[in-house]
Amino acid sequence: MGCVCMITFNNVSLIYPHSLQTVFEDLSFTIEEGEMVLVIGATGSGKSSLLRLINGLVPHHTGGILAGDITVDGISTSLTKPGGLAHLIGIVGQNPAHGFVTDTVEEELVFGMEALNFAPDVMRKRVEEILDLLSLAQLRSRSIATLSGGEQQRVAIGSALVMHPKVLVLDEPTSALDPIAAEEVLSILHRLVHDLGLTVVISEHKLERVIGFADRIIAISAEGKAEIDIPEEILKKSPIAPPIVHLARALNLDSVGTSVREVRRMTTHLRDFTPLVAQSESATGESVVEIEKISHIYGEKLALREVSLNFKSGEITAVMGRNGAGKSTLFKSIVGFHKATGGKIRILGQDPTELKGRQRLSTIGFIPQEPSDLLIHSSVSKECAASDHDNALEEGSTFAFLTRMTPTVNPEAHPRDLSEGQRLSLVLALILCSAPDVLVMDEPTRGLDYQAKSLLVDTLVSYSRNLGKCVLIATHDVELVAEVADRVVFLADGDVVADGPTLDVLLSSPAFAPQVAKVMSPAPWLTVTDALRGIAEATGKDLPS
């Protein structure tokens, strides 16, 4: 019929076993060859199911009812098992480390071809080709475990591409990566689409990262309806959108832009006045964490060099910096996981390494990078009961705290079956119900969608402002920092490079400025709310909302 359709969904509906709800209803769309399509939707809306329908893992491996017809390169997935599509579709998951089967890069690239009985000379040629294509040549004999997150994800993409698939499906490939590694992976994908004409279907929730690369977007709504269109059209009304789109909507611009440049061009008329210089207020609380000249050395490597800092109650501080800058070491010292090699830390006058039991729980709350490391029981209600017991609280108080954040959580669910956002709420409830004086969080927004992130922001802000607690967050997420932090400490190579009010630190460097600030520069506004308030004050009139 003249169309170069690679993937066709024709009136597709899906119902999982043990469930009465339809995940999708009457989904119809086609994806052309050489297109890069982004799938967006709230957590639990079925993004992963949609991706797994493409190669037939759903329903062949999961069971369920599939109505309608899906074809990939003319092959119907209901007639062919996933194994029969292996040569056609490459799939890459969220955490590359979960998918690796061998030890070194080269072996990993060959593994899939060995399983499909390729001839040795073909294998050799293809490995070389992929090593070049993904710039992995220097890493060929490295052990996979020693690679960085971005390099690992590139190896995972390479081992999918080595089979010469026509379609590459990626399920949140960058959500476990820091911004620089994410950029590295996405630009490689962009090049593959353009150089090889590969069809790429990708899901991602940090839209500001990917939006510029996508040709079209499939937006899945909560009711299981899906829409496919170009990014500009979808983003006009989608509730899931990056900050610049929210800005464009709030300012009632005629169209939404997907890049800072576009939106900046559209908003020149809003920047032709001198904005009032915002006053950055500093917290007036008392000192909670006092750090005096601490240093820490791992073997030969100096991780922290005579760092002195002071954190106050009622203040949210973001600690930023590259991987390996010393953020985690600083946090471990504050929490008391190790004793720093030199210097001293006092939390309300006490040495954190000496805090024990209930006193510890009510002084320091720590949420590690992988919050589920704190979950050890087999259901939400058991976790909450254990926390009531540990903190000597009235029965049911932890669960009550949890339902204030997420009213819909099922108390009988297994903690690992919860969505990322619900799981983080559970961990927050477990930690915060004992009202620790200091809350320390390492990379809290990995894997969170916008909705879960705004829940986190609300919880942290009310905890710090209303209860007057001290909150410390290590993060790469500039948008989160713009929303919550009062103060930013920037670390590089074990030194404090910048320390000051969020506004000053974020605006002083374009690389770390949030999207809204980039669009509105030189006006000192970090978030959509800031910008609206700022414009209203400067022009003396409210914008229609």
Place this chain on the structure above:
Amino acid sequence: MKSTADVYRLSRQSKVVLSFTSAIALAGFAWPFFYAGNLHWIFVVAIAASAFLLVSEIGIGSIDAKSIALLGVMSAFITLLRPLGAGAAGLEPIWFALIIAARVFGPSWGFLLGVTSMTTSALLTGGVGPWLAYQVFAAGWIGLLAGALPHKFGGRLIRGSTEKALLIVFGIFASFAFGILMDLQFWPWVLGSNTQLSYIPGGELSENLSRFTTFHFASSMAWDIPRAILTSTLIVLTATPFLRALRRTYFKAAFLTPIEFRSALHNKS
């Protein structure tokens, strides 16, 4: 109606091959009581060949990806457990894991787990030798029997403490059975021919049995008892969370879940 693949079950043909090879292996263990000559080396070869035949038969049959993945993960887990035991005095921390996993995933899969985990862990501990094929069959049978333990009694599901007690009893049985089987393949040639406990080729069945029993008690009860104690202790300590985790895996893996393809959602024709 279509459904997702079941957890691995032996096909009819595999069952025939399993019975045939098991019979050879059983003969390999028990021949000293019934035959006058020395068959030791013949059986070393025959049992290794049987193990090979069996594994290739199962390999040709279709094992679903999920069963293979489970088998790989559990074999790796057991392989890592094996060096944790000293290897001496019967302190082998692998049996409890084999028994509990086989309980959840059934006899056919349990047999395979016994075979694969014994083979891979032998590579790690350097325990490769003529005895390996015997050990492989013995571990496979233990997995098979553990998987075949009843799930219902008098119309009620065996779960909770009853299940734990059942597994403990089986653990003790398996510890002793393994000890006896290993001694059987060992006894005819280890003592030479002129001690009071030596095997008498072609001797009276009762005489040989009594010699073997004495030999077994004298030499390796010291292994069986610690093995049984360690296995049952580990079952007591780990059965509840371990069974829960594996049953959750079983549920998540969606074995035998119906699949239905329809042309449209609403008109059910």
